[in-house]
Amino acid sequence: MLSIGEFSKICEVSTKTLRYYEEIGLIHPDEINPDNGYRYYSIKQLEKMLFINRLKSYYFSLEEIKVILELEKDQSEEKLHTALNRKRREINEKLNAFECTLKQMSTDILNLEKGIPIMSYLNRIDVQLVETKPMNILFMRQMMSSDDYASGYGTYFSRLYEKIASEKLTLLGTPMTIYHSPEYNPVGNDTEFAIPIEETIKGTRALSEGFCARSVVEGSYSELTSVFVKLREWVEKEGYEMVNSPYEIYITNPNQANMDTDMITEVYFPVKKKI
Template structure:
């Protein structure tokens, strides 16, 4: 048996953390002295603690680790494999985001060295006034947080494509999202995932056409706030007011883009003259 101090030293986990892991049922001492409360761990628990440390190094939360440890024995390897694949995809996405951030920082440094302000990119966002046509859409409306939206983007559109296939509908364009919330809420926003189709049938609805301020953005979705700011500035300067729900059309499938900088998104804001 190993004292909590010895176990802590070998696994490089503080005794305070070990006590917390005991409280949440992640790993509990094999033996506790009833007289003095001293905690002891068995040699076999070393491997379990090392496994927990390994999963933590992969950025699994304690809740996720606990679920993996508590899986039925005949399902444990399968669940671990699925969890590792998902976590790897999540970390790869973060790594891509960091790489894109580094690229932007480099561009800002070059911009400053050229004697231009960092925000000069904002003035290069081109706004056009366009007339859009009404179109039928297959859609699903959901209240989602930013993280939920990012994680579920593919899943929601996949379900819509399944509906289109089962109903034998004809695609008319690429996926889009329509934003129903009047303000930003970190806890969740009212978002409608939609795909335009030719047929107006039960289960579809009409997206009205009309006058729109439109801008095209090539880059990460996280930077679309600059596009919306520019569109709002343009409408104010040109004497227009908002006349409907803003929406985004995803010209490029993010899964097919080689990098964040290759993603192309069209942003539309319905407007009318004051």
């Protein structure tokens, strides 16, 4: 048997952390002295602690690790394989995001060295006033957290395309996302996924015509926030006001684009002239 101190030293986990793991049911001492409360761990628990540390190094949360540890032996390998694949995808997504951040940072550093203001790129965003035609859209509306967007977009658009194919509906345009929440909430935002079609059936609605401030993004979706800012500034400067929820139309399919620079997205702010 190993004292909590010995176990802590071998596994490089503090005794405070071990006590917390015991508290949340992650790993319990094999024996607790009833007289003095001293905790002892068995040799076989060293491997379990190494396994916990390995999963932590893969950025699994303690809650996720606990679920994995509680799996029955006959299904643990399969479930672990699935969990590792999912976590690998998550890490790859974060790596890609870091790569984009580093690329943007390098550009900003280079511009500053040339005496170019860091926010000057906003001046290159073009805004136009356009008049849109009415559209009949097949839609799904969901509350989406900030973590849901990347995977959620593909899921809901796929369901809409499946309905279009199964019911032999007539496609009239590319996918679009309409943002209905009055403010941003990382826990959940009212988001509508839609595709224009010809037929009026259950699950469709009319998107009214009108004037919109429009801008086109050629490149990564990370630029969309800047475009939203520029559009909102334009609306105020030109004496307009928002009348409906803003929306995006995806001219190119991101899954078919060879790289971010190939993606084209139109952003619309429905407006009317202030009285």
